Amino acid sequence: xxxxPITRTAAELADDLAAGATTSVELTRAHLDRIASVDGDATxxxxxxxxxxxxxxLASAAESDARRAAGAPLHRLDGVPIAIKDVLTTRGLPTTxxxxxxxxxxxxxxxxxxxKIRAAGLPILGKTNMDEFAMGSSTEHSAYGPTRxxxxxxxxxxxxGGGSAAAxxxxxxxxxxxxxxxxxxxxPGAVTGTVGVKPTYGSVSRYGxxxxxxxxxxxxxxxxxxxxxxxxxxxIGGHDPLDSTSVQQPVTGLVxxxxxxxxxxxxxxxxxxxxxxxxxxxQPGVMARFQESVDLLxxxxxxxxxxxxxxxxxxxxxxxxxxxxxxxxxxxxxxxxRFGLRVVPDGQPSAEDVMKATRDAGFGDEVKRRIIVGTxxxxxxxxxxxxxxxxxxxxxxxxxxxxxxxxxDVLVSPTSPTTAFKLGEKLDDPLxxxxxxxxxxxxxxAGVPGISxxxxxxxxxxxxxxxxxxxxxxxxxxxxxxxxxxxxxxxxAWGGPLLAQAxxxxxxxx
Numbered sequence: 483x484x485x486x487p488i489t490r491t492a493a494e495l496a497d498d499l500a501a502g503a504t505t506s507v508e509l510t511r512a513h514l515d516r517i518a519s520v521d522g523d524a525t526x527x528x529x530x531x532x533x534x535x536x537x538x539x540l541a542s543a544a545e546s547d548a549r550r551a552a553g554a555p556l557h558r559l560d561g562v563p564i565a566i567k568d569v570l571t572t573r574g575l576p577t578t579x580x581x582x583x584x585x586x587x588x589x590x591x592x593x594x595x596x597x598k599i600r601a602a603g604l605p606i607l608g609k610t611n612m613d614e615f616a617m618g619s620s621t622e623h624s625a626y627g628p629t630r631x632x633x634x635x636x637x638x639x640x641x642x643g644g645g646s647a648a649a650x651x652x653x654x655x656x657x658x659x660x661x662x663x664x665x666x667x668x669x670p671g672a673v674t675g676t677v678g679v680k681p682t683y684g685s686v687s688r689y690g691x692x693x694x695x696x697x698x699x700x701x702x703x704x705x706x707x708x709x710x711x712x713x714x715x716x717x718i719g720g721h722d723p724l725d726s727t728s729v730q731q732p733v734t735g736l737v738x739x740x741x742x743x744x745x746x747x748x749x750x751x752x753x754x755x756x757x758x759x760x761x762x763x764x765q766p767g768v769m770a771r772f773q774e775s776v777d778l779l780x781x782x783x784x785x786x787x788x789x790x791x792x793x794x795x796x797x798x799x800x801x802x803x804x805x806x807x808x809x810x811x812x813x814x815x816x817x818x819x820r821f822g823l824r825v826v827p828d829g830q831p832s833a834e835d836v837m838k839a840t841r842d843a844g845f846g847d848e849v850k851r852r853i854i855v856g857t858x859x860x861x862x863x864x865x866x867x868x869x870x871x872x873x874x875x876x877x878x879x880x881x882x883x884x885x886x887x888x889x890x891d892v893l894v895s896p897t898s899p900t901t902a903f904k905l906g907e908k909l910d911d912p913l914x915x916x917x918x919x920x921x922x923x924x925x926x927x928a929g930v931p932g933i934s935x936x937x938x939x940x941x942x943x944x945x946x947x948x949x950x951x952x953x954x955x956x957x958x959x960x961x962x963x964x965x966x967x968x969x970x971x972x973x974x975a976w977g978g979p980l981l982a983q984a985x986x987x988x989x990x991x992x
Contacts, residue, residue, distance in 0.1 A: 487512050492562050492656040492710040499550060499561045506543035506550075506561030510605045513563050514539065517607065517654045524627025528635070530649035532568050532626055533576045534608035539563060542605035549603065559713055560603030565655035567646050568609040569616055570701065571690040572596050575606075579692050580624035581614045583816050583823045583844025593690020594725065595659060595701050595718045602717055607655050610645030614846045615813065616663055616694045618642050619918040621670075622909055623848045630905070631674055633945055633984045637902040640670030640918075646704045647674040651981060657714055658704040663694050664801055665898075665922025667702050668934035672897035672948020675936045675980045677965070679703050679711045680922075682955045683929035684729040686715075687722035695808035696727070698801075698926045706981060708935060708966040709744070712736040715958070731956060739959035743966030748782040751964070754789030754890035759921045765900045767940025771947040772896045775937045778971045779894075779964070789890060791882035796875045797924045802916060803859050803872035804927070809849075810856030816844065851912065880928040887954045892964055895921045897934040897948030925952050933961040935968055936980040946980060 487495065487509050498504045514536050521527050521534075546561035555561070571577050571589035573596075578584045592600065599606065613623040621629040621644030629644040631637040632652040639648040643660035647670035650658050660667040662680035671678025679702045686701050693699060703714035719733025755776060760769060780786050818824040818840035825839040845853070859868040886893055898918055908914045925932040930952055937949035949968060953960040973979060 488516050488653040488656075490656070491707045492559060492705060493707065493713060495562050495656055496558050506546040506605060507540060509561065510539050510543040510563045510607070513607055513655055516652075520652055521654060527630070528632055528648050528652045528654070529627060529629050530610055530645045530652060530654055531565070531608045532578060532580065532611050532645070535575055535606060538575070539605040539607050542603070546603045546605065555603065557602035557717065559657075559717065562604055562657060563607050563655060564599060564604045565607050565610050565646060565649045565658040566596060566599075567612055567643050567658070567660050569612060569661050569692050570596055570659060571692065572606070572609065576609060577692070579615045580612045580626060581844065581846070581849070582625045583840065585823060587822055591690065594687035594722045596690065598718050599659070604657070610643070610649055610658060612645055613642035614849050615692070615809075616642040616661060616666055616699075617809070617848045617852055619665070619669060619915050620908065621645060622905060623846055625846055628905055631902045633675065633902065636904055637945065638673070638905055640673040640898075640902065642666040643704065644670050647671055647676050647678065650674070650676045650704050650706055651984070656706065657710060659701055659718070660704045661691060661699055661701045662926065663698045663700075664805065664926050665919040667704060668922050668932055668948065668950060669898045669918055671704060671934040673902035673946060675946035675984065677705045677708055677711050677936070678934045679715060679961065680925060680932045681715060681719060681733070682729070682931045682958055684727045685731070685733055685956065685958065686719050687725045687728055689722055689724040693808075693812045695805045696812065697808065698805060700926070706979065708933075708962055708969050709737065709740045711933070712740040712962045729956070733958070735959045736962050739962040740966040743963035744970045746782055746967055746970055748779060748784040748964065748967050751784040751892070752890040753779050753784045753786045753964075754886055754893045755786060756794065756893050756895045757788050757790045758792065758794040759895035763899060764896065765940060765942065767942045768896050768898070768900060768947050770941065771938040772949060775949045775968055775972075776894065778968060782967050782971060787890065789886045789893060791879075791886055791924070793875060793878035793882045794924050797879055797927060798916060798920055800872040800875035800879070801923045801927060802855070803868050804876060806852040806856030807859050807869050808856065809852045810860060813849070813853055816841065848912070876927045879924050883924070883928045883930055883954070891953070892960050893952040895950050897921060897950040901940045901943055901945035901947060921950060930955050931958045931961055933965045935965045936972065938972065938976075938980065939983065
């Protein structure tokens with residue numbers, strides 16, 4: 483690897499800033515130059531960003547440098563640039579949720595997560611691309627064109643947060659924020675060779691996160707190292723009185739757990755391999771890398787056993803009833819009356835005519851599909867048969883987790899059944915697209931935390947594979963201990979981080 487600042491982890495950049503080896507303005511400008519060089523637009527390049535705020539980022543960086551010169555940095559990450567998924571409100575900056583219906587909207591307030599990031603002094607590079615309103619597993623459902631995987635530009639970067647994962651993987655940002663409703667941080671992390679974390683539900687504020695499904699959505703870190711995720715997670719976590727679902731408990735001990743895990747000792751840790759998340763339909767190369775990682779855990783001193791969670795086989799069906807039901811309610815506010823797009827038909831249209839025309843023009847096909855499914859599931863005569871039954875399955879899944887955690891400390895599985903598929907390959911087959919979240923959905927239904935860490939490259943295509951670790955609610959520190967231990971063991975075997983092996987990134991790595 484080169485000494486280029488854009489290839490360094492956020493923790494390394496923070497150390498460089500503390501030592502006076504660089505400035506925030508230099509780091510921010512280097513990342514802005516990288517974005518200008520490789521990001522492109524909807525027709526070429528990575529297209530990780532929907533909006534780049536070069537002026538604002540450089541101004542924030544200059545303020546950080548002034549604080550550091552005065553001996554008053556706000557946080558260890560003060561001055562380290564970051565990218566924000568375009569589903570979190572940012573005061574004065576566009577927040578579109580990758581939808582035409584919010585085109586040009588500039589919120590008058592920051593999401594709590596964004597406010598914490600600003601308060602800690604991290605320059606915000608811009609807003610990243612996503613599936614429209616976070617609905618998708620490939621970032622192909624963005625109204626502004628797809629993001630491409632830096633490992634192979636004809637492949638998807640995962641979704642819905644493919645923009646954040648691709649920005650980190652392409653060295654356009656050292657840190658990013660994503661959101662995870664059914665795997666939208668972890669699955670993009672798996673297919674781009676990055677680290678993605680879904681925190682315990684309610685431990686990171688959802689205030690200012692444009693809701694897709696309130697009982698499932700959770701913001702979290704996207705990074706190139708487990709330690710970086712721990713640093714960012716601790717920064718954005720904690721109780722928020724503006725969020726009624728916020729847990730009244732501080733988020734601490736994550737960095738300490740990551741440092742402990744990196745020492746390579748997992749003695750006494752009990753690991754459960756989820757029986758139901760493997761078998762037919764799982765790519766052989768994914769399973770091979772998963773088994774290698776499990777073997778590594780054993781070598782590091784962990785006790786590994788197989789665990790059955792029988793209700794997990796119904797998780798996807800339950801999710802695709804619960805989530806669309808909440809979608810149909812949440813998206814009702816986009817009515818052309820208060821904010822965003824307004825399409826007025828010819829003649830003397832009624833309010834209903836304007837609403838219909840606006841939603842027809844403003845919502846994409848996938849969004850419309852989920853609104854229709856959710857409205858149907860909640861309709862009179864079908865509520866008990868569909869939505870009510872799905873909620874019962876959700877309870878069974880939570881009980882499976884609880885029973886498993888009586889036996890083991892963490893659960894593990896592949897993050898995604900396959901590596902990154904080609905752009906357009908599954909667009910006409912929604913069910914095949916939904917199956918990409920098969921392993922990640924249970925954690926969202928139960929509210930437990932999860933992490934995806936790189937596990938190597940699949941033999942069939944040389945593309946990244948993710949290894950998922952799940953922990954009990956509010957035991958997020960276990961993710962970091964296990965994730966950092968695996969990361970260190972793999973790096974020793976690979977001779978460095980997995981991203982150094984990405985063909986499309988070798989120029990910046992030299």
